[in-house]
Amino acid sequence: MELSESVQRGLQSLADPSTFDQTSFPALVDVSFRSLLSSHGDPGVLDQPELKQVDQVLLKQSHTAATTFILEAVKQNADKSSVSSSLEELTFSAERIEIFCSTYQKHKKELQHLLASIGRQPPQINDVSWRLQYHMKNGQVDKVNEPFYMISLNTENKGTPEDINFTCTMEQLQDLVGKLKDAAKSVEKASQM
Amino acid sequence: MLLVLSEDHKEHLAFLPKVDAAVVGEFGRIALEFLRRGTSPKIYEGAARKLCVPVEMVQRGVEGLMFLMTESSKHMISEVDFLDSVLVLGFVEELNQILLQHHSEIRSVLSLLPSNLPAYHNMEWRLDVQLASRSVRQQVIPMLSLRLLLMRGCDSCTDHSSRVLQTDPSTLLHLISTLEAALVAMKTSHTRRILRNIK
Numbered sequence: 001m002e003l004s005e006s007v008q009r010g011l012q013s014l015a016d017p018s019t020f021d022q023t024s025f026p027a028l029v030d031v032s033f034r035s036l037l038s039s040h041g042d043p044g045v046l047d048q049p050e051l052k053q054v055d056q057v058l059l060k061q062s063h064t065a066a067t068t069f070i071l072e073a074v075k076q077n078a079d080k081s082s083v084s085s086s087l088e089e090l091t092f093s094a095e096r097i098e099i100f101c102s103t104y105q106k107h108k109k110e111l112q113h114l115l116a117s118i119g120r121q122p123p124q125i126n127d128v129s130w131r132l133q134y135h136m137k138n139g140q141v142d143k144v145n146e147p148f149y150m151i152s153l154n155t156e157n158k159g160t161p162e163d164i165n166f167t168c169t170m171e172q173l174q175d176l177v178g179k180l181k182d183a184a185k186s187v188e189k190a191s192q193m
Numbered sequence: 194m195l196l197v198l199s200e201d202h203k204e205h206l207a208f209l210p211k212v213d214a215a216v217v218g219e220f221g222r223i224a225l226e227f228l229r230r231g232t233s234p235k236i237y238e239g240a241a242r243k244l245c246v247p248v249e250m251v252q253r254g255v256e257g258l259m260f261l262m263t264e265s266s267k268h269m270i271s272e273v274d275f276l277d278s279v280l281v282l283g284f285v286e287e288l289n290q291i292l293l294q295h296h297s298e299i300r301s302v303l304s305l306l307p308s309n310l311p312a313y314h315n316m317e318w319r320l321d322v323q324l325a326s327r328s329v330r331q332q333v334i335p336m337l338s339l340r341l342l343l344m345r346g347c348d349s350c351t352d353h354s355s356r357v358l359q360t361d362p363s364t365l366l367h368l369i370s371t372l373e374a375a376l377v378a379m380k381t382s383h384t385r386r387i388l389r390n391i392k
Contacts, residue, residue: 077331115328122338125360128368130375134387140303142268145392147384149375151313153341155358164356166343168313170379176316177372183318183337184369187362190320190335 001072001086008090010065013058015092020062023050026099028059032066033107037114073104074111080104123157149173206257220251224258225295266299311343311354337365 013019027050035045051059073083080101087097131150137143153164223236241248265275316339323334337360345352
């Protein structure tokens, strides 16, 4: 894993027992993971009693370095051994590596999920509703007498739901369903490869 | 069903029986063209000059004829009913013939008048697998991209819109089963009874 200078420095001071002792190290590891997983930024996240004795500037640097490291590891889908070897290079003791890695394993899946949800994508179709109606007459023509469907696709784009409405005749709906079935068949074939 | 013509309407069409059959035929054709493609003042002026009548009279006459045609096509009036309705106007055979011939054409033109609802046109699909994104590498996420083409409005003023959408395989199966249920609804006895009886 490639890490920038400032991240490496921050991590090295985290590894240093004179800056972070036995109680403050696990506390900072916990805080780092928690600040990534919580949905709201908490300005008081570093106000833990265990972290009071640590020099505040170094504390902030280490916290930033730790969170950056965690995100990079999750992004690259790094396994336990590559995380351990990176930390070893940064002069972490075996004990500290163990503490870090176990917390990493615990939260890895959730963090991956979080990262995967970031990004742009087309609106996702979640559901479909339909109505069958009989068109009898309208303002311009009498005696139309045709059945038709009104389809409504419920889509969601980053949390904002949007409905796409359209009409179709029975033949068109059959065409649409036929195409969707083709798509489903190709998904099935692909999954069997 | 008989067409009821308002007094104004009858007045507008009053001058037509006084001119010869050929002219009436000509007017009928102008009215049809109006429906198909709209009209221009030159046509009216030309006709007015030939007949030595004011332009407005020609215009009202043509518009009156056009209204007569659209109303009769709209209500799908039978030949007998139509002849009865226009009896009071004293029209000639020519006009009636034109009308009856172009009946279905007029109806199709009318039905193309703008509808406000977007209608399904086509759908294209594609199966993709997402491998990575800016924030995460090493992903394997299957997804279906769909492009839905919708059409709104009549032939000449069509508004094609295309929407790109995405769905995952399980939602796709749900969509298929829901829409198949919709297709089955058309074949129930309830639906058939109504379709049969409302004509």
